[in-house]
Amino acid sequence: xxxxxxxxxxxxxxxxxxxxxxxxxxxxxxxxxxxxxxxxxxxxxxxxxxxxxxxxxxxxxxxxxxxxxxxxxxxxxxxxxxxxxxxxxxxxxxxxxx
Numbered sequence: 810x811x812x813x814x815x816x817x818x819x820x821x822x823x824x825x826x827x828x829x830x831x832x833x834x835x836x837x838x839x840x841x842x843x844x845x846x847x848x849x850x851x852x853x854x855x856x857x858x859x860x861x862x863x864x865x866x867x868x869x870x871x872x873x874x875x876x877x878x879x880x881x882x883x884x885x886x887x888x889x890x891x892x893x894x895x896x897x898x899x900x901x902x903x904x905x906x907x
Contacts, residue, residue, distance in 0.1 A: 812830050813828065815829050817840070818877065820873065824839075824841070825838065825839055825846070826840055834849075835850070837867065839862075844861055845861070846859070846861040847862060849868075855875070
Protein backbone atom coordinates (compact mmCIF):
# COMPACT_ATOMS: atom_id res chain seq x y z
CA UNK A 810 0.00 0.00 0.00
CA UNK A 811 1.39 3.39 -0.90
CA UNK A 812 1.41 6.23 1.63
CA UNK A 813 -1.61 8.52 1.47
CA UNK A 814 -2.01 11.87 3.21
CA UNK A 815 -5.26 11.74 5.19
CA UNK A 816 -5.30 15.28 6.53
CA UNK A 817 -3.87 17.76 9.01
CA UNK A 818 -4.26 18.16 12.77
CA UNK A 819 -3.37 21.25 14.80
CA UNK A 820 -2.16 21.05 18.39
CA UNK A 821 -0.59 23.79 20.51
CA UNK A 822 0.04 26.03 17.50
CA UNK A 823 1.76 23.34 15.43
CA UNK A 824 0.31 21.49 12.45
CA UNK A 825 0.85 17.78 11.90
CA UNK A 826 0.24 15.78 8.73
CA UNK A 827 -1.44 12.39 9.14
CA UNK A 828 -0.15 9.85 6.60
CA UNK A 829 -1.61 6.35 6.19
CA UNK A 830 1.25 3.91 5.60
CA UNK A 831 -0.71 0.66 5.96
CA UNK A 832 -4.23 -0.39 6.86
CA UNK A 833 -4.84 1.00 10.35
CA UNK A 834 -1.29 2.40 10.65
CA UNK A 835 -0.40 6.10 10.42
CA UNK A 836 2.72 8.27 10.57
CA UNK A 837 2.61 11.76 12.03
CA UNK A 838 4.78 14.45 10.41
CA UNK A 839 5.32 17.91 11.93
CA UNK A 840 4.83 20.43 9.11
CA UNK A 841 7.12 23.12 10.62
CA UNK A 842 10.31 21.11 10.01
CA UNK A 843 8.95 18.10 8.05
CA UNK A 844 9.98 15.77 10.88
CA UNK A 845 8.50 12.32 11.42
CA UNK A 846 7.45 12.60 15.08
CA UNK A 847 5.94 9.15 15.51
CA UNK A 848 3.25 6.76 14.46
CA UNK A 849 0.03 5.23 15.75
CA UNK A 850 -2.38 2.47 14.91
CA UNK A 851 -6.13 2.48 15.12
CA UNK A 852 -7.18 -0.28 17.43
CA UNK A 853 -7.76 -1.09 21.07
CA UNK A 854 -5.89 1.40 23.24
CA UNK A 855 -4.72 3.48 20.26
CA UNK A 856 -1.06 2.30 20.46
CA UNK A 857 1.55 4.99 19.70
CA UNK A 858 5.27 4.91 18.86
CA UNK A 859 6.71 8.39 19.61
CA UNK A 860 10.01 9.41 18.04
CA UNK A 861 10.46 13.17 18.48
CA UNK A 862 7.61 14.11 20.83
CA UNK A 863 6.41 13.00 24.23
CA UNK A 864 4.05 10.00 24.20
CA UNK A 865 1.22 12.11 25.68
CA UNK A 866 1.50 14.60 22.78
CA UNK A 867 1.37 11.82 20.19
CA UNK A 868 -1.68 10.31 21.93
CA UNK A 869 -3.43 13.71 21.71
CA UNK A 870 -2.58 14.00 18.00
CA UNK A 871 -3.79 10.46 17.33
CA UNK A 872 -7.07 11.04 19.20
CA UNK A 873 -7.68 14.28 17.32
CA UNK A 874 -7.00 12.51 14.01
CA UNK A 875 -9.49 9.75 14.82
CA UNK A 876 -12.14 12.13 16.16
CA UNK A 877 -11.90 14.47 13.17
CA UNK A 878 -12.12 11.56 10.70
CA UNK A 879 -8.54 11.85 9.43
CA UNK A 880 -8.24 8.07 9.68
CA UNK A 881 -10.12 5.25 8.02
CA UNK A 882 -12.39 3.57 10.50
CA UNK A 883 -12.57 -0.20 10.71
CA UNK A 884 -15.65 -1.89 9.30
CA UNK A 885 -18.42 -2.23 11.82
CA UNK A 886 -20.87 -5.09 12.00
CA UNK A 887 -23.88 -4.51 9.82
CA UNK A 888 -27.08 -3.83 11.72
CA UNK A 889 -30.20 -5.18 10.08
CA UNK A 890 -33.24 -2.90 9.95
CA UNK A 891 -36.29 -4.04 11.95
CA UNK A 892 -38.47 -6.59 10.12
CA UNK A 893 -41.71 -4.88 11.10
CA UNK A 894 -42.22 -1.21 10.35
CA UNK A 895 -42.22 1.10 13.29
CA UNK A 896 -45.59 2.71 14.09
CA UNK A 897 -46.01 6.28 12.92
CA UNK A 898 -47.23 8.64 15.61
CA UNK A 899 -50.29 10.69 14.83
CA UNK A 900 -49.70 14.45 14.91
CA UNK A 901 -50.99 16.10 18.05
CA UNK A 902 -53.88 18.45 17.63
CA UNK A 903 -53.86 21.50 19.77
CA UNK A 904 -57.08 22.29 21.57
CA UNK A 905 -57.78 25.64 23.06
CA UNK A 906 -59.86 25.99 26.20
CA UNK A 907 -62.31 28.83 25.89
